[in-house]
Amino acid sequence: MKSFSFAALLFLFWISLSGYFEPLLLGLGLASVALTVFLSKRMNVIDCESYPLHLSSKFPNFFVYLFREIIKANIDVVACILGWRGASISPQLVKIPQLQKTDLGTVIYANTITLTPGTVSIELSEKTITIHALTKEAADELATGSMSNEISKRIFEK
Amino acid sequence: MIIDILSWILLMAGGILGIIGGIGIYRFPDFYSRLHAAGITDTLCALLILLGLGLQAGWGIASFKLALIFIFLLFTCPTASHALANAALHSGLKPKLGKDAARLNHD
Amino acid sequence: MFIAISLAILITMGLALTRALAGPTTYDRIAAVNMFGTKTVLLIAVLALLSGRADLLDIALVYALINFIGVIAALKLVTQGDFHTTDKDTISADKGELE
Known part of the structure; x- marks a missing residue:
């Protein structure tokens, strides 16, 4: 659940930084979001301390x-x-x-x-x-x- | 028009604060007090200049990026200052203290 | 008007550079270079709006991050003598933090 909201936030971040809505760029954004979430889960850093959404x-x-x-x-x-x-x-x-x-x-x-x-x-x-x-x-x-x-x-x- | 004037005031104030911070980093007697002068240019000066630029840019991606730059500076500058001061203290650099300072037996 | 603000930032950068060249200790120099980097970020942001090219803001963003990493790396180099850390070093550094 937490990693899902993390991914949504990261994708929102990507869109607001790039400002382009072409399929290729959106796809690249999705790929890098997936990689980031995967790495963060592996490093075990998506917790209350480093991701204080509450x-x-x-x-x-x-x-x-x-x-x-x-x-x-x-x-x-x-x-x-x-x-x-x-x-x-x-x-x-x-x-x-x-x-x-x-x-x-x-x-x-x-x-x-x-x-x-x-x-x-x-x-x-x-x-x-x-x-x-x-x-x-x-x-x-x-x-x-x-x-x-x-x-x-x-x-x-x- | 009003926004223009407001943004120029903010930009000018930021520039003047930057120069004052520069004078501070030049004038202050030792490393630790120079960190405080650098702190001015990292916080309020950056805030005013980026706010002024944001008013000029208007709503949009540009002002979002300006806000993001400010947030990065807000998170990284204290960390860098703390790391610098900590490293300097551990390497044995003694701060020059004022006359009314309580003497602290550090190491 | 943007020119005036660029000039103000450049004067600040000049003062920081003077301190970086004169600074008696290495830490003075690193602090001055850190301040120089922050001013560079602001200068790039001002130039982005001056020339009307919003792409430059991305460069300012990246510069802000690289500046921080550069300062920390330079600090590590100065305090430890090299970038190499063994497990023993990390443990003793942790103990130093917590006393």
Whole structure:
């Protein structure tokens, strides 16, 4: 069932990338979709983690939050680069607690930290994430764990 | 007409952000802080430029491809930054920390 | 107007290239090259709309993927000295990740 929806999605992807409806090209598309699905089944990667279809309804809500965070963080870093309002950098290397329960949640959390400029996740372990932050404010804000809470709330809660 | 003006504003903002990111990667003192400057050009700059181009292109395959390019960048850039920072830390490259930084005993 | 945006991207690429040439450590150079690649993707996208040839967008798409793979490959080359990984290396790398 999952591989069937995977194949349908891949074929839709092929059509929207090529934009041609000739039989030859559609046939080639079908062949490559079949090959991809076969390989993915052999590699055993069509599961909840690498093909999180059940989460797709949560993504718009999460992306709104993500872009708001990205824009806020960008303004901070631009202020640091140009030295507006006496903003200056004071790099920090801190360990923050890692509260996500699943591997997928951890990956989303670490990627969100890295995506917002001003903070980069350097090392993951079971309980902590080592981050490098450009300013003390950015490090302190992450240490409160509000971003982790938002991710749990927006993606994993029913 | 309004869409034209809006898209030019977005494109210009993206270009300016790109140049600021370039200045940042040139000015910042050490490798880890330069990663943050590169992060600007990877996220908001790319978003604004691709959004502006998408407004110019209108609905269709072109704007779908632009969105796809942005999604690829959104997925690959943090991974590349994380891999770079992780490799640099493991190779023993010490970050320059600010005065008010808490000292962390790392290895 | 497209010319102006291309110029802005080119200036950014020039700054990244300066850092790639000057960068004291290898990691600086790789980060700068990564940024250069991202800017190249954007430049190709702008040129696609400037010349009105939507095919160029496919090239930008492929370039985005190849850029990522290239950065990871260069990183592996720098950190391990070669592309060759034995099972022992993989296990020790995994342990390093999880401590």
